[in-house]
Amino acid sequence: MRNLLFVIFIISFSCNATSKHNLGLNLETGKVYFQNYSMETKISQEIQGQNIDMNMTAKSKIRYTVLQKGNGYYEMEVKYDNLIMEMQTPYGPMEFNSEKNDPNDIFSRILSSMIKHSFEIKMNFNGTISEVKNIDKLFESVFEEFPNLPEMQKAQVETQLLNAYGEKAFKGNFEMVTAIFPDSEVSVNESWENQIQLEAGMSAKMNNKYTLTEYTKDYAVISGNSVTETADKDAYIPVNGMPTRYDLSGTMISTIKIDSNTGWTIEANINQDIGGNVEIKDNPNLPGGMIIPMKMKNSMVILDK
Secondary structure, three states: HHHHHHHHHHHHHHHHOOOOOOOOOOHHHHHHEEEEEEEEEEEEEEEEOOOEEEEEEEEEEEEEEEEEEOOEEEEEEEEEEEEEEEEEEOOOOEEEEEOOOOOOOOHHHHHHHHHOEEEEEEEOOOOOOEEEEHHHHHHHHHHHOOOOOOOOHHHHHHHHHHHHHHHHHHHHHHHHHHOOOOOOOOOOOOOEEEEEEEEEEEEEEEEEEEEEEEOOOOOOEEEEEEEEEOOOOOOOEEEEOOOOOOOEEEEEEEEEEEOOOOOOOOEEEEEEEEEEEEEEEEEOOOOOOOOEEEEEEEEEEOOOO
8 A cells, every 4th residue: 555655656746747837927907916126236346446335225116007918918007106216325325215205305306206107018928028118208207397407417317217217227127037937838947048138227138047946836936047248348338428338247046936827926036246347438527537347246126015
């Protein structure tokens, strides 16, 4: 009898280990899904022989309303519920919060204005975003509320907002935790690869290898190992009015727990280590230019509530 039970256990275990699972998004029209972001960043730079460290915390809660389901994609409305940015710099602490009520804090007032508006995305079943719509109108509506903002300050704030929340930045940050699904069914311990493009001030490519490490009727766990590097190391882009190029690379380790039925992220833990040089080209504002060694560590937690 014990031998029979042992054989049944072995057969059952073998079937579970080799069964295939279809991973992807299976969302419900009209339903609202949430992503609650919390990211801590530690940046260490060496400028003219002096080490300058800075710690930043960025938090946001985003709601996604599924407007309709198409052939392989979803049309979704996206809206920020809150936005928080905190920084510890050599010049002292700084905090910006969409919930803050301070008429003298322009950046917090701009974040507060952003949560009043929405934009739309077209998200594919595999977690990639094929289109971001009306996010430019969001920023236009925000700045209409500040007609007396000086043009120079407006340009600086707009650049900061685009780098943090613009179309390219949103797409890259979102796909980091959603563009994780394989093209075909996979079994536990099976791996697959893909590549995504990141845009947040600079252009970078991320090569990812994912593995399905656990699967139950309620949730699945996907583990990722990624390598990131600057997409075009010779390209100079304007940063604070000065031509700047990035030569950065690094790794990312991710553990993403998704709902087995919907594919939506329940919890994600992501850790990045990035390092290299930032070069500012010779220009009237900085004769002779400058090369800045940089190290950056990002720690991100994403929850569905």
